Amino acid sequence: MQIGPRVELKQSQQLVMTPQLQQAIRLLQMSRLDTVDYLAQEVEKNPVLAIDDGGEMASSADTAREEAIDRAIARQDIGEAENGFETGRENLYEAAESYSVGGPSGAMSGGGTGRDGALADAGAQADFEETAAQKISLRDHLLPQIGASAAPRGTRALAALLVDELDEAGYLRVDIEALGARLGAHSGLAAEAVALLQSCEPTGIGARDLKECLTLQLKERDRFDPAMATLIDRLDDLAAARLAPLRAACGVDEEDLREMIAEIRRLEPRPGAAFTTGVAASVVPEVLIRRNTLGGWTVEVNPDAMPKVLLDTAYVNELGASGSVEVKAYLTTCRQNADWLIRALEQRAQTILKVATEIVRRQSGFFEQGVAALSPMTLKLVADEIGMHESTVSRVTANKFLACERGVFELKFFFTQGIASVDGGGAVSAAAVRHQIKSLIEKEDPSRSLSDDRIVTLLKQSGVDVARRTVAKYRETMNIPSSAQRKRMKAAALGR
Structure with a gap:
């Protein structure tokens, strides 16, 4: 076999994301402040975009389109905005490339389900020293x-x-x-x-x-x-x-x-x-929860926390009147990029509303009774219910806040672990299982310490289905020694 450089043709397949889809996922991951900064950069690069400051920047058609989107959001009409938007491919990735949002906040791989995974701009590499120096x-x-x-x-x-x-x-x-x-x-x-x-x-x-x-x-x-x-x-x-x-x-x-x-x-x-680490920015909740007249809860997006951009139609018409082919081609590209950005912002708002609505439905006990009524809930449960991928729910809940009559809470606050019951009924919280393990050990016979296997048996008798390694993990987190160590310690305390 000859060893040396040579030229050869190779055919392969790989999953990729379009730049527009990458932009939509980046926006979904961003906090409100990051979104505002990102839009400011986009407006600076794209002359046909303008920040919606409540003025008369948009044409009547653009204004009507914005009002239609607002009405759809207020109705929680989630399905219509998804038509024609490839949100089902949020887990595709380009090989050997990484994406980031404003720095070394993390990395995402295709299909990753990390709750704190972040996307980075294509080709951007975080400086290791800069990452290590963060407090x-x-x-x-x-x-x-x-x-x-x-x-x-x-x-x-x-x-x-x-x-x-x-x-x-x-x-x-x-x-x-x-x-x-x-x-x-x-x-x-x-x-x-x-x-x-x-x-x-x-x-x-x-x-x-x-x-x-x-x-x-x-x-x-x-x-x-x-x-x-x-x-x-x-x-x-x-x-x-x-x-x-x-x-x-x-x-x-x-x-x-x-x-x-x-x-x-x-x-x-x-x-x-x-x-x-510096001056803390005030939190502006993306979702507002209020009690309605029927005794339930109404979920709304906060218009002050959802920045909008509009097309500067006056500027587009002014440049388009020049008749130059190069100018028209440039305006066409800018107009397409602006349309994609506006659609991505619309999708971001409606996805946040959809996830928040499911969170409120599952954690209604918290809003009625307080923190003691939190129910076990995972990203997968919410994702399966609303027909999204778990990684999408993770991005939506990152750095997003909800305001209700009990205060302002991060969306991730409502996700708590649970342990399945033996009879297939409601899940038991992990904290309750740890408490049962501690109680069993405190009541054990000093001469016959309970092994982890015996604790598993006792928990199953009480309706909790848990593995032995889980019992060992919970016992170690509570700084409780093994059964052999406890037996020796108790024997020494009794002078045996």
């Missing part, structure tokens, strides 16, 4: 810790909402009782959510004031004795350098007081400051 936000740092805790599902859901109430320093400055009442959570659940939030790293997060922040950190270091508690209660004297009254109140000598003050200076009074 994680406080929210992204806390939510995984809350999600991995063994607390009940309602407690974890409420704690996740409290994360959005933290200020830049990491303090919780809201009225917890009022917030719990608005979300339909009793005072005990609100207190548990605050405790869960304060158990996260960095220590001091979720404190209501400076005293509580310092107290949390001292307790973690096992330095919160009565003398230190007195010093924390008299921070005003410490700030004013009134040391003599402090020594008398704490009952310590001068050297001990200096060591206590040095210990306090080593604490972090602003535990959330290390995660500050």
Whole structure:
């Protein structure tokens, strides 16, 4: 066999996406702010486009077309806008190419179903150093810790909402009782959510004031004795350098007081400051939920959150009157690109509405009773119900928000895990299964620790169908040792 360079013909097939479909998928993934920035760039490149600012830019035909689309959205008439638009091919991809939206937010492969997958501009490659230098936000740092805790599902859901109430320093400055009442959570659940939030790293997060922040950190270091508690209660004297009254109140000598003050200076009074990434933009919800006169819920898109672009017909007519063949060809290309962009924006709005409507239908208990009534729901359940691909639902729910009488929530907030029941009935939340596992282990005979297989059997007897590896995973997330380790630990505690 001869080895060397040669020219040969090869025939192959590959799945590709048209540029217009790539544009539609990019818009679907974008947040509102990213969409506004993207449209500004498109208007700058395309002279026949203009941002709809409420003026008389569009012709009467364009205005009528926009009003028809608005009426279709208000009716939730989803099917008509899909005609002639190839949304069924959202998972096709071009080989050896990548796509991105405004930076290294992630990557998508054909058919990928990652909830956080993002598309990037064709051929764009993220700078590795730029990616590594990005700072994680406080929210992204806390939510995984809350999600991995063994607390009940309602407690974890409420704690996740409290994360959005933290200020830049990491303090919780809201009225917890009022917030719990608005979300339909009793005072005990609100207190548990605050405790869960304060158990996260960095220590001091979720404190209501400076005293509580310092107290949390001292307790973690096992330095919160009565003398230190007195010093924390008299921070005003410490700030004013009134040391003599402090020594008398704490009952310590001068050297001990200096060591206590040095210990306090080593604490972090602003535990959330290390995660500050800049000025946070205000959230404008894409979907509005309101109660209707029939006792149900009406789902609407927020017109203020759905940017629109129009054709600058006056400019098109002015250039078209020149009669130049090159100008007319250029205008034709610009007009086609503008039409595709407008259709992509229409499809984006209606797809968001369609997904949000199904979310509200499945999570109606939350809107009626509060966070404790959240039901297990996955991307696949929503996708199958509305006839879309799971990856499309993932893109729709990324960085999109919903406003209702209980507050503003990210669409991803409503997706929770569930465990199938043995009899094929309603699913059981994963948090409830973890609680059952913990209860079984707490009640076990010290001389006969329950193995993971035995726990699986007991759970199936109670109606929960779960695999042994799932029990092991949940047990490890709750920092519970294996049955053999528990048996040795209990034997040592009893002096055997």
